[in-house]
Structure formats: C-alpha cells, structure tokens
Amino acid sequence: MTNETDMNSRIGSKAASIQLSGIRRFFNQVQHYPDAVQLTLGQPDFPTPVHIKEAAINAIEQNHTTYTANAGIMPLREAVSAFMQDKYNLSFHPENEIIVTAGASQAIDTALRTLLDPGDEVLIPAPVYPAYEPVIKLAGATPVLIDTSNTSFKLTVNQIKANETSKTKVIIFPYPSNPTGVVMTKDELIELGDFLQNRPYFVLADEIYSELNESGQHTSIGNIKGMREKTIVINGVSKSHAMTGWRIGFLMAPAYLITHMIKVHQYNISCASSISQYAALAAMTDGKYDAEQMRMAYAKRRDFVLRRLDDIGIPVTEPKGAFYVFPSIKKKGLSSMDFALKLLEQEKLAVVPGDAFSEFGEGYIRISYAYAMAELEEAMNRLERFWFSL
Numbered sequence: 353m354t355n356e357t358d359m360n361s362r363i364g365s366k367a368a369s370i371q372l373s374g375i376r377r378f379f380n381q382v383q384h385y386p387d388a389v390q391l392t393l394g395q396p397d398f399p400t401p402v403h404i405k406e407a408a409i410n411a412i413e414q415n416h417t418t419y420t421a422n423a424g425i426m427p428l429r430e431a432v433s434a435f436m437q438d439k440y441n442l443s444f445h446p447e448n449e450i451i452v453t454a455g456a457s458q459a460i461d462t463a464l465r466t467l468l469d470p471g472d473e474v475l476i477p478a479p480v481y482p483a484y485e486p487v488i489k490l491a492g493a494t495p496v497l498i499d500t501s502n503t504s505f506k507l508t509v510n511q512i513k514a515n516e517t518s519k520t521k522v523i524i525f526p527y528p529s530n531p532t533g534v535v536m537t538k539d540e541l542i543e544l545g546d547f548l549q550n551r552p553y554f555v556l557a558d559e560i561y562s563e564l565n566e567s568g569q570h571t572s573i574g575n576i577k578g579m580r581e582k583t584i585v586i587n588g589v590s591k592s593h594a595m596t597g598w599r600i601g602f603l604m605a606p607a608y609l610i611t612h613m614i615k616v617h618q619y620n621i622s623c624a625s626s627i628s629q630y631a632a633l634a635a636m637t638d639g640k641y642d643a644e645q646m647r648m649a650y651a652k653r654r655d656f657v658l659r660r661l662d663d664i665g666i667p668v669t670e671p672k673g674a675f676y677v678f679p680s681i682k683k684k685g686l687s688s689m690d691f692a693l694k695l696l697e698q699e700k701l702a703v704v705p706g707d708a709f710s711e712f713g714e715g716y717i718r719i720s721y722a723y724a725m726a727e728l729e730e731a732m733n734r735l736e737r738f739w740f741s742l
Contacts, residue, residue: 370486374708378692388700389731391720394530394676396594398649400631401642404593407634411627420626422618423610424452428629431636432602438640440562441575442585448607451617452624452632456560456588456601461487462620463556463584463603464522466613468493472521477507479678479706479713481530481558493521499712504669505532505678506540509547522554525573528561531709531718532678533654533671538571549578556584560601561674563592563643566651570673581606591674592643593635600624600632650675653721653728660732664739675722678706682715684742692717698741699734 371377379392411417423429429446436442444450453459460483468474470492476484478497485495498511512523527536536544548555555573562570574583588601601624603613635642654671661668661679668679681691688705695701706716721728 366490366492370489373482375482375704378689378702378704378708381693382696382702385696385700385702388696388702389727389734390702391723391728391731392702392704393722394591394674394720395596395722396591396646396675397722397724398594398646400594400598401635401639403638404595404631404634404642408598408627408631411630416626416630418626420623420629422614422623423450424624425626425629425633428452428633428636431633432604435636435640436585436587436604440570440572442572442604443580444585444604445607449604449610451603451610451614452629453588453601453603453617454621454624455590455599456558456586457483458599458617458621459586459588459601459603460484460556460558462613462616463586463605464488464493465491466609466616467522467554467584469521471519473517473519475512475515475520475523477505477511477524477526478711479505479531479709479716480524480526482708482710484524484526485710494519496520497710497712501712505529505534506536507544509544512544512547516551516553520551520553522556523548525555525557527557527559528565528570528671528673529676530561530674531676531704531706531713531716532669533674533676534669535565535567535672536571536573541571541573541576545573545576545579548573549576549582554582554584555579556586558586560586560588561591562587564647564650564675565673566647566654567672568644568647584609589632589635592646593632593639594646595628595631595635598625598628598631600628650721653723653725656725657719657721657728657732660736664732664736666735666739675720677719677721678713678716679719680716681706684739686742688714688717695735695738699738701731701734701738703735 468491472493692705706713
C-alpha cells in the first residue's frame with residue numbers, strides 16, 4: 353500500500369518547487385501577535401462604496417446568478433472600454449479585446465500562460481510583487497530579475513539591453529509599483545517605448561494601481577507610439593474601488609492575442625462571478641470617480657509617513673503612487689527578515705521584509721499606508737523607538 357510520503361514524491365515538480373508568498377509567510381507569523389499594529393497587507397481600508405454593494409444586491413434579486421459569457425457581460429466590457437478610453441486614452445474594443453477575470457492575478461496568469469513556452473524568458477524589474485515569478489515558472493519559462501535599486505526603482509533602456517537575450521518573450525511593467533510606490537513618467541515611458549517597439553517581445557503592463565497615481569494622471573506604456581499591438585494591459589477594481597474580495601480584474605490586449613487568451617481563461621474558470629461583474633459595472637459607471645476620495649486620503653497618509661521617516665533618518669525613495677513606501681534599513685546591518693522579526697517582537701509592529709519582493713529587496717522593508725491615520729501614528733512611534741534602540 354502506498355503512503356503519503358510515496359505519493360508526495362509524485363507531485364509535479366513545478367508546483368513542488370514554488371514557495372508561498374513571502375508577504376503571506378510573514379503575515380502568518382504576525383497572527384501570533386494579536387495586539388500588533390499591522391502595516392503589512394496591500395488592501396484598502398475603505399469599505400466598498402454603497403452604490404456598488406447595492407448593485408450586487410440588485411443583481412442577486414434579479415437572479416443574475418448564472419454563467420455569463422466567458423469574456424464577461426457585455427455591459428461591463430463596454431463600461432471598461434469607455435473607462436479606459438476616458439481615463440487613460442487606451443482603446444480596447446469590448447467585443448474582442450477585453451476579458452473580465454477573477455481579479456488581476458488571474459488576468460496575469462492567463463496572459464502569461466498564453467504567451468510563454470518552456471525555455472522563454474521574462475524580464476521583471478525588481479524589487480517586485482512576488483506573484484509573477486511562480487506563474488512564469490509554472491509555464492516552464494524563466495524569470496529574469498533586473499535590479500533597479502540604483503535607478504530609483506525605475507526600469508531603464510540600458511537595464512533592458514543588459515538583460516535581454518534571444519529567449520526574451522515578455523517584459524513586465526508593474527507601475528505604479530508594489531512595493532516601492534514608484535511611478536514612470538510619460539517621458540520615461542516614451543524613451544522605453546521608442547526602444548521596445550522594435551523588440552520582438554510583448555509587454556505586460558500591470559496597472560492595477562493606476563487610479564492611485566498621486567498626480568491623478570496615469571500614463572500607460574500601451575498608449576506610447578508603436579506599443580499598442582504588443583502590450584497587454586492588466587487592471588481591475590480591487591485597489592481603485594476597495595473591492596479586493598469581489599475578485600474582478602480586466603485583461604486587455606489586441607484582438608489577435610485575446611483570441612488565444614480567452615481559451616486559457618475559458619478552461620480555467622469559465623467566467624468571473626456574475627454578481628461581482630454587476631458590482632464592477634456600477635464601479636465603472638456611477639463609480640467612475642470613486643477613487644478620488646481614497647487617493648486624496650492616501651496622499652495625506654503618505655506625506656505623514658514620509659515626514660516621520662525623514663525625522664527618524666530612515667532613507668526612502670519618494671513614492672508617487674499605490675500606497676506603499678519602501679525605506680532602506682541597510683545602515684542598521686540587519687537582514688530585512690531579522691529587522692522585521694525584531695521589530696515585531698520588540699515593538700509589536702508588523703511590516704513586510706524586503707526580501708519578500710525578490711533578492712533585490714534585501715535591505716528594505718515595505719510599509720503599507722492603507723491604514724487609518726491613528727494606526728500610522730502609533731506605528732511610526734513604534735518604528736522610531738525601535739530604530740534608535742538598535
């Protein structure tokens with residue numbers, strides 16, 4: 353009779369080699385400190401707007417509880433098309449260039465599994481959100497991390513030149529950035545676009561934080577000259593409308609790519625939740641400017657956190673989007689994990705160690721300011737005490 357050990361050895365090697373997200377691993381440790389102040393998760397602390405919740409309730413009452421078209425309900429795709437055109441000057445046809453997905457994560461997975469073959473390489477500017485690497489590896493491809501710590505966490509043409517090979521298939525643009533909060537300016541994107549438009553690989557632009565650009569004006573690599581036909585844009589309502597649990601994302605690409613992506617999506621989940629789609633429809637229409645109030649609140653919190661970090665003497669690259677700061681703790685001589693663990697044990701303050709965002713995040717910590725001001729004030733007091741105790 354076979355036992356668990358025997359069967360465990362037969363698990364697929366790709367899945368067996370993948371580790372749990374460093375963010376989640378540390379978050380699980382935080383649960384042993386129930387009185388800790390937590391600045392760990394990248395989740396809005398605002399409730400989903402009332403009109404969106406009411407749209408979901410109405411959808412239930414009207415029995416919109418069946419399968420939808422694989423790509424999502426047409427009114428939502430039409431609303432997404434109009435939203436992207438109005439907000440970012442991005443043009444995607446609702447009929448054949450937009451897929452509604454189960455969050456941006458599933459959109460990323462679908463896009464990469466469609467594009468990648470074993471042996472392909474994907475360029476990723478780092479430090480970076482940790483979910484790209486496992487998806488790439490599951491597709492049999494190789495992630496190639498590019499250290500951007502010496503360029504204010506911004507990708508440059510020279511960095512791409514130094515890392516591209518004949519195997520490069522995709523380059524990821526995760527801006528505004530998790531974990532650094534960095535935003536690429538239009539001029540910087542034009543320079544990159546001028547270079548990339550002649551390169552034989554795709555761009556995957558993860559723009560889930562686009563509505564939380566400090567300036568209120570997000571620019572996508574997708575609308576830079578020569579880039580539309582090779583760019584896949586990922587977006588959704590999780591961050592912009594405080595809808596993380598509703599799981600609605602948007603996968604947008606030229607029709608020739610969507611033709612293949614819809615097949616991967618269809619056999620993966622069939623369709624996104626019908627109720628959540630009707631909620632997202634309200635977000636894209638009546639809630640077109642819902643993010644403004646949150647963006648302004650985040651700006652005040654960000655300024656407060658940056659001011660306190662400066663007072664303490666902790667260096668940080670100023671973020672211009674999302675809701676994170678990524679200060680350097682290198683001068684204290686501790687690894688990011690040791691720093692975060694000691695901070696948790698000594699001051700009951702939870703932040704994410706930088707190495708959760710690749711090896712190039714070592715020497716940093718991520719602080720989320722998607723928390724109430726009272727929590728941030730207490731957190732910064734605890735961080736200051738800890739910093740000067742080392």
